Amino acid sequence: MIIKDLSHLTKDEKKQILNRGEGVDSEIVKEIVESVKRNGDRALKDYTARFDGAELEALLVSEDEFADAEKTANPVVARQIKSAYENILSYHKKQAEEEWWTEEEGRRLGQILRPVESVGCYVPGGRAFYPSTVLMSAVPAKVAGVKRIVVTTPPQPDGRVNEHTLIACKIAGVSEVYKVGGAQAIAALTYGTESISKVDMIVGPGNIYVTAAKKAVYGDVGIDMLAGPSEVLIIADSTCKPGFIAADIRAQAEHDPNASCVLVSTDRKVIDAVSEELKSDALETLAALENAALLFAEDLDSAIDFSNEYAPEHLEIMTSDDEAVLTGIQSAGSIFLGPYSPVAAGDYASGPNHILPTGGCARFQSGLNVGHFLKHISVQRLTRHGLDGIGEAVTGLAEAEGLKYHSESVKKRLK
Amino acid sequence: MIIKDLSHLTKDEKKQILNRGEGVDSEIVKEIVESVKRNGDRALKDYTARFDGAELEALLVSEDEFADAEKTANPVVARQIKSAYENILSYHKKQAEEEWWTEEEGRRLGQILRPVESVGCYVPGGRAFYPSTVLMSAVPAKVAGVKRIVVTTPPQPDGRVNEHTLIACKIAGVSEVYKVGGAQAIAALTYGTESISKVDMIVGPGNIYVTAAKKAVYGDVGIDMLAGPSEVLIIADSTCKPGFIAADIRAQAEHDPNASCVLVSTDRKVIDAVSEELKSDALETLAALENAALLFAEDLDSAIDFSNEYAPEHLEIMTSDDEAVLTGIQSAGSIFLGPYSPVAAGDYASGPNHILPTGGCARFQSGLNVGHFLKHISVQRLTRHGLDGIGEAVTGLAEAEGLKYHSESVKKRLK
Numbered sequence: 001m002i003i004k005d006l007s008h009l010t011k012d013e014k015k016q017i018l019n020r021g022e023g024v025d026s027e028i029v030k031e032i033v034e035s036v037k038r039n040g041d042r043a044l045k046d047y048t049a050r051f052d053g054a055e056l057e058a059l060l061v062s063e064d065e066f067a068d069a070e071k072t073a074n075p076v077v078a079r080q081i082k083s084a085y086e087n088i089l090s091y092h093k094k095q096a097e098e099e100w101w102t103e104e105e106g107r108r109l110g111q112i113l114r115p116v117e118s119v120g121c122y123v124p125g126g127r128a129f130y131p132s133t134v135l136m137s138a139v140p141a142k143v144a145g146v147k148r149i150v151v152t153t154p155p156q157p158d159g160r161v162n163e164h165t166l167i168a169c170k171i172a173g174v175s176e177v178y179k180v181g182g183a184q185a186i187a188a189l190t191y192g193t194e195s196i197s198k199v200d201m202i203v204g205p206g207n208i209y210v211t212a213a214k215k216a217v218y219g220d221v222g223i224d225m226l227a228g229p230s231e232v233l234i235i236a237d238s239t240c241k242p243g244f245i246a247a248d249i250r251a252q253a254e255h256d257p258n259a260s261c262v263l264v265s266t267d268r269k270v271i272d273a274v275s276e277e278l279k280s281d282a283l284e285t286l287a288a289l290e291n292a293a294l295l296f297a298e299d300l301d302s303a304i305d306f307s308n309e310y311a312p313e314h315l316e317i318m319t320s321d322d323e324a325v326l327t328g329i330q331s332a333g334s335i336f337l338g339p340y341s342p343v344a345a346g347d348y349a350s351g352p353n354h355i356l357p358t359g360g361c362a363r364f365q366s367g368l369n370v371g372h373f374l375k376h377i378s379v380q381r382l383t384r385h386g387l388d389g390i391g392e393a394v395t396g397l398a399e400a401e402g403l404k405y406h407s408e409s410v411k412k413r414l415k
Numbered sequence: 416m417i418i419k420d421l422s423h424l425t426k427d428e429k430k431q432i433l434n435r436g437e438g439v440d441s442e443i444v445k446e447i448v449e450s451v452k453r454n455g456d457r458a459l460k461d462y463t464a465r466f467d468g469a470e471l472e473a474l475l476v477s478e479d480e481f482a483d484a485e486k487t488a489n490p491v492v493a494r495q496i497k498s499a500y501e502n503i504l505s506y507h508k509k510q511a512e513e514e515w516w517t518e519e520e521g522r523r524l525g526q527i528l529r530p531v532e533s534v535g536c537y538v539p540g541g542r543a544f545y546p547s548t549v550l551m552s553a554v555p556a557k558v559a560g561v562k563r564i565v566v567t568t569p570p571q572p573d574g575r576v577n578e579h580t581l582i583a584c585k586i587a588g589v590s591e592v593y594k595v596g597g598a599q600a601i602a603a604l605t606y607g608t609e610s611i612s613k614v615d616m617i618v619g620p621g622n623i624y625v626t627a628a629k630k631a632v633y634g635d636v637g638i639d640m641l642a643g644p645s646e647v648l649i650i651a652d653s654t655c656k657p658g659f660i661a662a663d664i665r666a667q668a669e670h671d672p673n674a675s676c677v678l679v680s681t682d683r684k685v686i687d688a689v690s691e692e693l694k695s696d697a698l699e700t701l702a703a704l705e706n707a708a709l710l711f712a713e714d715l716d717s718a719i720d721f722s723n724e725y726a727p728e729h730l731e732i733m734t735s736d737d738e739a740v741l742t743g744i745q746s747a748g749s750i751f752l753g754p755y756s757p758v759a760a761g762d763y764a765s766g767p768n769h770i771l772p773t774g775g776c777a778r779f780q781s782g783l784n785v786g787h788f789l790k791h792i793s794v795q796r797l798t799r800h801g802l803d804g805i806g807e808a809v810t811g812l813a814e815a816e817g818l819k820y821h822s823e824s825v826k827k828r829l830k
Contacts, residue, residue: 074815251820251824342825405668
């Protein structure tokens, strides 16, 4: 654990904290993508046997498997999925956008909206399973009006998909679920195979191979973002409850040994208390805690500056005036205000999305939202009079740029 | 030129029309990016000497050079740039978005907006120059509230930047202009050099090296899209004016030998007339015309279906009921309705953006707009009561997913 004054961090220490994330050997990923492109289902089944230990007959989850899931699912968990779904749906409906038109001097201009037609949601799986990620990826797509929503997730070694993941698919209106994970799933969604029709856009988090594959296929298909290990940054002053902070840091650390946890506090006592609590009562050693950074800031302004430079995926603010701090925040994936808003609430059930930019990408990217699934298309209809009004600017600029046929296409109409 | 019935296209012919665009040797691009990362300004100057034939002292365009541009610029063109700027500004202001908040059962949820802090606009240059692209990339950034807007453009062999490009930068409020182009400009904007501070996001069109470099650095920096050669698809029935269509096809073809031009008409006479006109009165041979496709469709529905599969950058609709056709359109970068809305109008001065998805990316991507420069950040503040209300769903789902410390972070607060 790094425990230090923000103003005393060496350049290297600062770099170490800011440059989180990890690389991947993209040659392996390229090989997998090419092999799926060439060999289709056969490649998918080979990789699934090799990486997931599952020998599959069919990639598509059958109606029977869905029926089994309904039978074996814990009814309490099924109800909780439904309740989380309702809150997520309600939040994302607020993101719906409207088309608009405007008219001026013979120029009728507008912006229309069209949903992406088909979307693939990557849901991590295998030993773990994430029904919550099904909801977070499928719900905004559904709200945008996407017709075909496909889930791919690596199967368990017994060749099945977890029953709660399937329940979440059912609730979220997913049309097809395929048992395939990793870079091979991304390749299949992009280029299609015998069993899997290609999609227009791929969203959702995954391991480094999935992320590298998303980057490799980007352009042939749309993607939401390139997400890496999860992270939290907490801004806290003397009014916070250190016990809550320690709990949230521990929760973040359990995601992944590469998760990043940073506390920036204006109170040394808070740092001491959090550090004590993290050391004392952990039931097990979480690798990510070793890289946690507890930093002392002279004042909230320096804490805010550091947070903006870090651009965290999750930002918790626990101060005497959270709203004042919020006005200074420029970059974050999702923000949690006050003592009763742990990241876990947003991970599952409060409503906002949990598919968020990591590794500093919050400087330029938004968490998954309905807008990702909507194409904003500009439309124009000019009358002869309208074209005449801008004719000189168009022909003049076209000629200045050396594009005479551009100019000609206007002149011909105004003759 | 391909002149054929849509329903008679062989699979290969259809593929040839749909799979436009081009590849690039990404190894060269990787090499350039690495070299700029390692050697900074020195690499930029070396590449500029090699690729642009310009030996530069300084990369930054000086105040003196701006003053010179004001003196040497054609005042008529300067006025036309200003007039185009006004229309582009007015259209993009309509894209501004609003923050929102909602409150329910102790959960206050919202979405706040923050502009990306710094943006690099790539503007093609060298022999050609594109003041219009300066406006199209900088104006939406400005409307979003971006503070630092940088332009990079390859210099002319004499080491200067075209005066009208500089006038456009001045009008659009660009803070810095650097004389560097190609993959080396993209690397400099991403990683920074001695002269060029790095930016958070890069936008704007470029040649295949620029596009490959944008893909390579994506993730370390935000990008708008991966755009290739320009293209138009025109849907026309018997009511259209074939002369206007021929003019627009010729204008599209003059951009680039790899530009794509497709007419889909329900009237064979229109196809004949357009074909005749393209053959007869061209003042010179445009390479892209050789690959143009003039296709006959049985009815407007099949024309619309083909257009949606093609997902054109520019879509012109010239029929007896353009609005009816518009309702069927699912994918396009920008749409032009009726006889007096040539693509050239939108390229320069009608208002909508001309930086648009190509090569079928309109299936999943929007033209450049204000939203590209805005981060949509979800915010939540739960009261104890609010957390209690969703507590069971959070702890239940966290435990079902095997994340006990997530559950613990909620339980601790509700104790």
